[in-house]
Amino acid sequence: MGLRARLAHLAKTGDVPVFVVVGGGYRSAVHRLRLVEGISIVASPRHASVLLIAGALTNDATGTVSHVHDQMAGPRVTVAWGHPEPSVIPVQTTVNGDVTEVATTIRRLFHDVLSGAVAPEQPLLPDVDAVEWRGVGPYGHGGAGMTGGTPYGRPLALRAPARDNLELDQLPVTVGPWFTGFPPGLALRISLQGDVAQAVEVAPTNLIQAGPAGLFTRALSEPTPIRDLEMARARHHIEWMADTLEIAGVDRLAVRADRIAGMISPGEVDPVERLVKAVRRSLLRLMTLRNVGVLPGEIDLAGLGPVVRATGVADDRRREEQAYRDLGFEPVTHSGGDAWARFSQRAAEAVQALDLAGRAGDTRAFGNGEVEAPDGLHRMGEPDPANRLVSILETVLIGSEWGDLVTTIQSLDIDMETVSVGTPAP
Amino acid sequence: MNPGPLSYFLVSAFGIGAVVSGWLVFRTDSMLRAAYWLMVSFVAVGAMLIVLDAQFLGLILILMMSGEMTIMAIFMILFMMNPAGLNPMTMVHQHRTSIIAGVGSFIVLAFVGVVAEFPDRPVPAGNATVALGEELLGRSMLVFESAGVALLAVMIGAIAIAAKQGRFGDAFDGSEEPSIDVETGDRS
Amino acid sequence: MTAFGILVQVTALLSGGAYVLVVADRLMSGTGSVRTALAYPVRRLSFLLLQPATTTERPDFEAWILGPALLMALAAVGAVAVPIAGPSAGGDIDAGLVLFGAAMLIVLVAVFIFGWGPNSVLPMIGGYRMAAMVLSVGIPFSLVVLTTAIPAESLSVGMIVEAQSSLWFVIVQPLGLPIYLVTAAAIAFWGPFDLPEGADLAGGVVAEASGLRLATWRFARAALMVTLSLMGQAVFLGGYLGPVLPGWLWTIVKTLVLLVLLALAGRTIARMRVQTFVWFGWVVLLPLALVDVFVSGWLAL
Amino acid sequence: MIDILLVVAAAIFGIGVYGALSQQSFVMIMMGLELMLNAALLVAITFWWASTGGNPAGQLLVIVILAVMAIEAAIGFALVTAVYRSRKADITEKLKKLRN
Incomplete structure (x- = not known):
């Protein structure tokens, strides 16, 4: 056995590094995939061997997903999971089953591609510069007009005042739509000075095709059991907590949150409360979330669910539902309006939701065109709250350090499934 | 004290290193490389200091320069006109005068150094x-x-x-x- | 001891320590069994060796290659300053403490050029963050390390260990070890201070790295942690001094204790914001380190 | 030995002179100055090592040079920042008139 074969033999028993492009309706499923032993979901495509396209994407996504595909170091394979044919880029296999099935498929393909039974995929795009190279020499030294114009084939950075009014260069970059620190599908054009975002613009995207109508969408038109609604709400919030914990670098607690999200039952608030205690011990508030992402007062937050309730306003559609009032429902609120307040708010709402689900019995609520979903008030025929959250990003992110920018976006809980910004990029 | 052949070799090697890296500071177009070539020059001089029994000073010099040169690099990125790294940048003036002045000062100083007689009172053995x-x-x-x-x-x-x-x-x-x-x- | 002997010793120590660190870190990540954790480093290394290196658009190749190599060299240089087995066992350098300090501060350079190399925005931000971090904790780090030289009246690590034969410096200088561990975690960009490699940067300085480059970088960082633990136990926990067991075994045991402690902190505490960190370094750690210096100086008079 | 050291120091000094005179960017000029100080430092240690019989004042001189380097860097960067703030100038040509 040659060295290569020996290495492959050792490597294929290890974790499979997977980069996931999350499409419509599959965010929750990806949380469950993370719990499977032997699958490791990585943050950068450079580290991955398997590209998993989970859920439906629009045809506009072909370009960006191809980029992600080509960035992978290889040997690479692509798997589609619940992604309709024809898929946005050529895939090795399509799986429509549950988490176990996709995990088995991923493992099998990883084995095969390492041992050579399956040929690794070739790049999809030609390897050319995004902008034509016009410098002289390997690094473009010595070209003319180097104190102005467009050396390097790209315009020189523009100057703009930094926080203390010193005029410095700005680096314009586009981050997303599959950057793991942002909600899937969100791309931002950011002008960076060092690690500070001086200007932010949401890039026009419409990449994610909405999955089948969820429980809360159905509750707009038909009365739905409170127990189901509240369980879904609790699961949503706990999975959101897992994402936040992962970005904050406490993967251990993120895994725990994912585990809890997979096995919650009505009335059982204990595991969630213990998780919140563990989060407190991890100093998350002190280290990362305190005073981050405070929204300016002039922004109208009404109807934005936990985001507005975290500023101390008891704005909740459930108060007006007789069924909820009968259960003695009273909205939880937190004060401060920073990322930590939103975290505590969602944690408390998850506990409250589990408690309500335990006591609700078979009572039904909503069905009259309005519903209080985990991310805020949904109205029949009106855009989801996520659209409003995306539209305020450009104001609230200006002047944030990179880490705060990511924390703020995460704390707003934006789901790009129902958001479409501007015209789709050509 | 009579330096052994190893000291000769080390001093010459580090000396050449210090001069070459010092020269490269002004020959590269990358701000990062300019700052770190200067650091390499300092580290080489620090190593020469260590060979010359001034261990503490040599190490302190290296310690200081690692921080200072990173600050230099960051300031260059701040104040030079293109932060994107390896972009072209040849920014010199009065080039000929500068070359003459540089070569001239080298010749004069080296001449003095080689010709002049200095007292031979080496560092005694012991902890400097x-x-x-x-x-x-x-x-x-x-x-x-x-x-x-x-x-x-x-x-x-x-x-x-x-x-x-x-x-x-x-x-x-x-x-x-x-x-x-x-x-x-x-x-x- | 010959130069070759020292090389073998340092290599063995750093590799063994790095293995333990990676296994401990994996165990604390919350997934998988002990069995998979024990095999994890080998399997992971095999995979990375199979993975081809990727490149980016017009990277600074020399800097990108030099980063991991420099980091590894610095870990080894720092480890050389610490005597492993006993006073006469070689590896003792006159101004060893300063050598160690210089090597640890150049870590900044290694991380900065590694982040700069790929010509990509997320690694570059990682490099900037490292600069902000090390410039904030560099002074307290150097101060607490050098303060141990005051009671020992020597900058040689061997002499500092010998000076602890009656009482370890962790007791004589109660502020020393905690500040050292915090600043050491920051210099190895580990644990709650892994800002240059944070998840909010999709891996930061390693976001564009793959294959051998990533493997070298990961190993070098683990080796750096071992070096920092090694020095920590030597200057605060009495190094090779201890009853019954031979000196080298004491060194290894104490190093592993600090290593596991750092690994645990890394997995249980959330990542600190950059702004908070800079504040923490200048406003909290620096004054505490100065208090440490003054108290030790006063006691030594 | 002392010849080698002094020639090396002279070469570093010469490069420093060239850099300080030829560069347009303030930061690059400072690099030239730093190189000149680097040479001074090497000369000081050379004489201490070869000709003073181990007089520790020679090492002290190096400490003073190190302090001068730090001061030069700090004041230099402060001035660069101040000039840049008021004139948006980062190279010497933009500062022909020092008065408004």
Whole structure:
């Protein structure tokens, strides 16, 4: 056995590094995939061997997903999971089953591609510069007009005042739509000075095709059991907590949150409360979330669910539902309006939701065109709250350090499934 | 003390390293490389100091320069016109005069160094670091303390100069855009 | 001891320590069994060796290659300053403490050029963050390390260990070890201070790295942690001094204790914001380190 | 030995002179100055090592040079920042007139 074969033999028993492009309706499923032993979901495509396209994407996504595909170091394979044919880029296999099935498929393909039974995929795009190279020499030294114009084939950075009014260069970059620190599908054009975002613009995207109508969408038109609604709400919030914990670098607690999200039952608030205690011990508030992402007062937050309730306003559609009032429902609120307040708010709402689900019995609520979903008030025929959250990003992110920018976006809980910004990029 | 062949070899090697990396500081177009070539030059001189029995000073020099050169690199990225890294940048003036001055000062100094006779009183065997410590905190305490006070004064002064709100009011009052158009002015 | 002997010793120590660190870190990540954790480093290394290196658009190749190599070299240089087995066992350098300090501060350079190399925005931000971090904790780090030289009246690590024969410096200088561990975690960009490699940067300085480059970088960082633990136990926990067991075994045991402690902190505490960190370094750690210096100096008079 | 050291120091000094005179960017000029100080430092240690019989004042001189380097860097960067703030100038050509 040659060295290569020996290495492959050792490597294929290890974790499979997977980069996931999350499409419509599959965010929750990806949380469950993370719990499977032997699958490791990585943050950068450079580290991955398997590209998993989970859920439906629009045809506009072909370009960006191809980029992600080509960035992978290889040997690479692509798997589609619940992604309709024809898929946005050529895939090795399509799986429509549950988490176990996709995990088995991923493992099998990883084995095969390492041992050579399956040929690794070739790049999809030609390897050319995004902008034509016009410098002289390997690094473009010595070209003319180097104190102005467009050396390097790209315009020189523009100057703009930094926080203390010193005029410095700005680096314009586009981050997303599959950057793991942002909600899937969100791309931002950011002008960076060092690690500070001086200007932010949401890039026009419409990449994610909405999955089948969820429980809360159905509750707009038909009365739905409170127990189901509240369980879904609790699961949503706990999975959101897992994402936040992962970005904050406490993967251990993120895994725990994912585990809890997979096995919650009505009335059982204990595991969630213990998780919140563990989060407190991890100093998350002190280290990362305190005073981050405070929204300016002039922004109208009404109807934005936990985001507005975290500023101390008891704005909740459930108060007006007789069924909820009968259960003695009273909205939880937190004060401060920073990322930590939103975290505590969602944690408390998850506990409250589990408690309500335990006591609700078979009572039904909503069905009259309005519903209080985990991310805020949904109205029949009106855009989801996520659209409003995306539209305020450009104001609230200006002047944030990179880490705060990511924390703020995460704390707003934006789901790009129902958001479409501007015209789709050509 | 008679330096052995190993010392000769090390001093020559580090010496060549220090000169070459010093030269490369002004030959590269990357700001990062310029700053770190300068650091390499300092590290080579630090290594020569270590060979010359000044262990402590050599190491302190290396220690200081790693931080200082990163600050240099960051300032270059801040103040030079293109932060994107490896972009073209040849920015020199009075080139010929500078070359003459540089070569001239090298020739004069090297000539003096080679021709002049210096007393031969080498460092005695023993711990030079201990001697330095006793000097610093004994006879020359005043010098040492003055250096400390000077550094403190500089820290305060530097912040005062660089801060937006200066001693004479806001830095923006009375400022004007530069009058010379560097894009077209060919003066090198 | 010959130069070759020291090389073998340092290599063995750093590799073994790195293995333990990676296994401990994996165990604390919350997934998988002990069995998979024990095999994890080997399997992971095999995979990375199979993975081809990727490149980016017009990277600074020399800097990108030099980063991991420099980091590894610095870990080894720092480890050389610490005597492993006993006073006469070699590896003792006159101004060893300063050598160690210089090597640890140059880590900044290694991380900065590694982040700069790929010509990509997320790694570059990682490099900037490292600069902000090390410039904030560099002074307290150097101060607490050098303070141990005051009671020992020597900058040689061997002499500092010998000076602890009656009482370890962790007791004599109670502020020393905690500050050292915090600043050491920051210099190895580990644990709550892994800002240059944070998840909010999709891996930061390693976001564009793969294959051998990533493997070298990961190993070098683990080796750096071992070096920092090694020095920590030597200057605060009495190094090779201890009853019954031979000196080298004491060194290894104490190093592993600090290593596991750092690994645990890394997995249980959330990542600190950059702004908070800079504040923490200048406003909390620096004054505490100065108190440490003054108290030790006063006691030594 | 002393010849080698002094020639090396002279070469570094010469490069420093060239850099300080030829560069347009303030930061690059400072690099030239730093190189000149680097040479001074090497000369000081050379004489201490070869000709003073181990007089620790020679090492003290190096400490003073190190302090000067730090001061030069700090004041230099502060001035660069101040000038840049008020004139938007980062190279010497933009500062022909030092007065407004």
